[in-house]
Amino acid sequence: MRVLIATTAVIVTLLSSVAVNAQSITRTREPQVIDSYTAYIGRDDLYNSSGARLTKPWQIVRQDRANYHAYGIQDGDDEGDAFFADAANRQQLEEMLANGSMSRDAQSMILRGNCWVNVQVYGRGDRGSFIEVEVWR
Structure with missing residues (x-):
């Protein structure tokens, strides 16, 4: 009987340890900044690369990344990114922005140029879901 009680106690301790560890493992379903x-x-x-003036803010943000990654055209302090280094990801930029956010003021500033943008790419793993764009002069 003592062996049964001791064995039961060990099993209960092990199971509660597994339950505590299982509760501490969380898998987020929300997109994160990638x-x-x-x-x-x-x-x-x-x-654009043909010399035509771009008329949509997302086109300009996309052209900035194409200039940076594909054409080697960079403004002084432009930062690199891994996500838009992939041409397929740049093609998704319009949809990602439609799912994200950019204020009307930011849109106007981008259309005029001579401004700074900070772009945050949200997603899971290496798959982007949406972007958020902030702008300042």
């Missing part, structure tokens, strides 16, 4: 960068939106970012 990348971010700060860049200057200069004159070169306002035009």
